[in-house]
Every structure is written in C-alpha cells, then in structure tokens.
Amino acid sequence: MPKLNRFNIRIETGDTGTPGPVLFNINNHVLPFENAEGGTAPGEVFSGGFEINSFAHTLALVGPKEGAWQIRAMTVDFxxxxxxxxxxxxxxxxxxxxxxxxxxxxxxxxxxxx
Amino acid sequence: MNSTSPRPAETRRMIQAPVLSGDLYPEPSAEVLIKAQPAPGGESCVFRLNRELLPGYSWFFPDFESAAGSPLAEALFSLDDVETVLVMESMLTVTRKDKTLVDWKPLAREIGQVLRRLVEAGQPLIGERILAEMPSEEAIREGIQRVIDSEVNPGVAGHGGRISLLDVRGNTVTIQMGGGCQGCSAADLTLKQGIHKAFRTGVPAVGAILDETDHSAGLNPYFS
Structure with a gap:
C-alpha cells in the first residue's frame, strides 16, 4: 500500500439524496471534504478532496446520519x-x-x- | 493530514461498491492485441487478449502431459520455464518454474509471440475432447459442493473458517472465504495449496477458481 498524498472524489447522487454533510472516514477519523462543491440532492453531483499525506488503512465515504443515500456512481482520483x-x-x-x-x-x- | 479536527468514527458496516473497470480494448482491431500483467510478487503473469481463447469456459493445464491435443498449451509448454497454464475466455494465466525470476518481460514476449501466431492461424486452440466431455454446470456445482462439505470446510473449521460456493459459470467456480479465513494472512496459501488441490482432485473438469472474498473486511481473521 503506497502513501496516499491526496484524493479527490466526484459523487453522482441517484434518486434518493441526502441533506449532508458529506463526510469520509480516514483511519477511523471522520472528516468533511476540502474544496467541496455541488450537492447531494437527487441528480446532483458533489465533488471534494483532501490532502491525506498518510497511509490509508481505512478510507470510506460515510453514510448519512439519517435515512438513505442512493449513489449512482463515484469517481475517485488518487x-x-x-x-x-x-x-x-x-x-x-x-x-x-x-x-x-x-x-x-x-x-x-x-x-x-x- | 491538515489541521481540520477529525472526530472518531462511529462503528459502521463497511460495504463495497462495484469497481467499473474500463474496457481494455475499447476499439475493435483486426490486429491481435495482447497485454501482459505480472502479479506483484512475480509468481504468475496474466495475458489479456482482444480475442476469445475459450469462450464461456476455462481450463487448467497443470503440466506438459495435460497439454496433449491442445495446440495452445502444447506450444506454451514447449517454451522453457512455463510451469502451468490457465485459459479463461480471453485471458491466459501462466506460472513459471523458476520462482527466483521476477522479470517477466523476456518470457512474456515469447508467450505473446506464440499466442499471436496461433490466434492468427485461426485453428482450434483447445483440444476438442475437453469441451465434448465437459460436465454440466449442475454436475460441477454438486461435485464442488460435495468437496467443500466433506473435505474443505471440516479442514478449515479448526481455524474458525468456512468456504462458500458462490457461483459456477461454465466450469469456472467462484468461492468466498468467511469466518477465520476472511482476512487471514494464510488465506492465499489455504486457497492455492488446499482448496485448489481438493477441487481439482474431486472435480477434474473444474477450470478457473475465483475468490471473491474481501479480505480487508474480515473481522475475525485466524492469523491477524
């Protein structure tokens, strides 16, 4: 596993959106994205990223606090x-x-x- | 990391989204195209073609003798250092005898030349008898399930592990390792030395054996 310097994500929401916030889990620490743009309502696209500069033993997109979030597709640039x-x-x-x-x-x- | 204050994660169940792999050969080509992809440890090399070698099926050639009647395998085993050959649809996996060599480029180029020559010749690549005598998916499924129930699972149960049969397509088998096997550092050894051997002995017509276990999600590995 190489050291992860930075990642950017683009999330395409399907028919069920979420009010947010959009959070991710890096090595059991939950954080918001930097440079967040767009939204997570149905049909919207959210993008953001983060300077990690560490090893990503765990890297996950956290589900909504309440309710469901239907994601149609995601692109992650490492x-x-x-x-x-x-x-x-x-x-x-x-x-x-x-x-x-x-x-x-x-x-x-x-x-x-x- | 930057100065944003992180907060500890709640315990959530980690799920996997399907990875959409791009098409290796997006444009149709009259030319036979072959990409070689050595395993990170150098123990095997996968060759992906823009042509089908064995549509709908897979076949494992463990040695030179097993290649008799199959022109593709016969030609590959005539190369120095080829140990085993697995053909699966448009893909070929080769292991080499000399485990100390990790640079696959010289041998991969020789294999590429053989593949291209045979595919361009348009002759059958795999012995006709192999497909003619292929058991049904149902027979393979029953045979593999019997081996799992009678040999494999009793063997791994001592380590808290279990093996499940997920799918049989043609003669390609997909399994999942669970319990103490999921995330265990010895899982690859168990798969290749134990499960592969038991499956191929119990059901000789089995082709590729695919493992769909997500070992990173194991919560109770035996050797953690």
Missing part, C-alpha cells in the same frame, strides 16, 4: 507517493445510517504490450 496518479470508477451503492462504503483501491498493476 495521488500516491511512488506511483503514477490513477482513477477508480465505482458503480451504484446505497448508504444509510449504519453503513460506509470503501473508497480505497490499490494502484493498478502495471501492464505492457507483448
């Missing part, structure tokens, strides 16, 4: 030490007050043409 920047696109997921969704994915394994 900037890690000793690895080229990479993006991961996640599909639909439903969150509620008991859940959080994992955001961390290891850098892709290098491939070459033969």
């Amino acid at each position: 900037v890690c030490e000793s690895a080229p920047p990479y993006s991961v696109r996640f599909g639909a997921v439903n969150l509620d007050e008991t859940t959080e969704v994992n955001l961390w994915q290891d850098p892709p394994i290098p491939a070459f043409d033969v």
